[in-house]
Amino acid sequence: MTNPRSSLFSIISWQLTCFAGLLSLTLLLFSPHFVVAQSQSLTRKLTIEGVEFVGNKKTGPEVILRDLNIRPGARVTPEEFAELLLRNRQILEQTNFFKSVEVFSRPGSERGKVVAIIEVQERAGPFFQFEGGYNDLSGWFFIPASLRFDNIFGGGNRFGARFLIGDRLTKLSFWYRNKILHDKLILDAELFAAGKMFIHYFGPQKAHQDVGFGGLRVKLTGTGRVGQHFFLGLRAENYDPRDTIDFDSGGMLAQGDVPPDILDDLQEAELQAVSFGLLHDSRDNPVYPLNGFWGALTGEVARKEIRETNRTSRFGKLTFDARLYRRLFGRQVFAVHVKAGYGTSDSPFYERFYLGGANSLRGYADRRLTPQGWGTKLFLTNTEWRFPLSDKGFPNHKASGVIFFDSGGIWAPGETPRFKDLYGALGLGVRYKMPILGTMRFDFAFPLNDIDDETVRFHISLGQTF
């Protein structure tokens, strides 16, 4: 016999089950359906069927394609495809080949396929460019007249002429850059004539010497997964140093008074050199890296011939330069730079190392720590704690701050590097992104070694230190 209470309970529970089932079905049919459909449409992959170009009259598709990283056949989500298109638009804009670049897409031949459309407006002729910059060797420099003929015949070549003037450098150069050997190598060539002012320190006394030089430089850099890590350089140059050294405080050293370290380098010389290098770059962002590594090991062997006496000598140089970036908590970045260099004692002073300056060891004047005759052994570290001062667009934000510690030493031929020879500086700085100029750098550095009785040195430069 069935218990009536239990029978009533089963009817109610059966009705509740039916109601719950209907409710679930209703929810499944309506709102959850949208959620499922929406998330599927965002994550289901599209196949890139092809890339179409519009507006390219002289530039062949192969020239545009070699700069792009959109590959037909790749499978991407709609979000990834949008990012890919926008990134490739930036890449093409940076080639300077086009006045404008726009990216679109269209449905492919069947559902799930998509075609990327790149619409370009080509440059009709050459264009003028104004350039400038700063480095420790040349100081501030400007290029008031730079004429560029990029992609003038549609082959993707870049060449131009530029006239550079700076507080320590004047240079006229003609340059060329293109990919060769089925895009396996990037060829860079520069033909130039220049005059540079080198700074010497004789104790506390600062002096300068003008060196005229010119010649041809050629560099071959690999492309592709393996090739991008290697480069080969060749140069044939002529050096003509002035045979007097002028002191800033007045007076000069004539050839007879010049220290023997420099004397050999005062004669006109021809120089031929071959350099080779290993490169690695795994930075997540070249402008403001949060994580990653950049490193280069460069070696050079050279032959120098003094024109008047036909006396020849050989010298070599090895440089190691590495930068490591690690994101700490939040938006803080720890960055460290290590540079070490070794040159043989036969190297002329203008091929040796220097120390001191905004891009070197901050807290000291440009090249202030460089020994007489310049250094053949160098060690430099820059350690920075970077933090944003503005949040918008991070890591492409407007302003950031930095607290840094620099340390390094430099030694002349015959000197043995010792730990106690190292110089140091502590400091803080601000980087602010300006329109047109890019990142301006302002650093206050406090030297830890007593040189010239300076307690603080202010550096202004462009870009990050490393």
Place this chain on the structure above:
Amino acid sequence: MRRVANRLLFVLVVFSQIKPALAFPGGGEKIRIEHVTPRLVNRHIAVSAEFANLFSDKIVSTIRSGLRSVIQIEIQLRSDLQKELFHKRILRTISYDIWEQRYAVSSADTTLFVTAFDEAKRLGSRLDDESLMPIEEWNGSGKFFIRMKVGINPISTRQAERASDWLLDPNQEQEYLASENRSSTFEVNLNRLVSFFISSRKQSDYISDWFVSPAFRISDLPK
């Protein structure tokens, strides 16, 4: 004669640098704001508007391939003393689900699904009684007017949507590009420099001009 020739040459050189910056890229019909109608709805000042030429063929084709486009509308309520009383930014995304074959028009709180593009276009190209501010917050009997601008970003990523200032500062991206990869040097393309300085007068293909409504009083508004 030679002076005239020199002057002519100078004008030609200057024009050759400026002309590309002044040229209207694409040459399509410009986005326009039409029929802006303010009225009172539930004791709020509300506005309706229609946008013409928002969807060019390229944008339609991009949406149909499965990518999202974002419409951004900037609305300002200003008094006749040029003072901004209220500012509202509306973001809408239009996307096409190629698997389900339907369009989604999404705003901050709603998503509408339609199967015909014309319907999606109609939803994306109009504002219906968009509430701006309660009339209680408006004290005084002076006049005010509405200033409005609309733009469409043909390809948008979720990241780009979060930093959605492109409508008010369309050259922002170019600035970033100009400064990118310059660790210790800078270079300025003179064409881009000219564009930079005259950019306040130049508008993109995808952004309308500011629309300014005639000045009106609250008491004039239909209910």
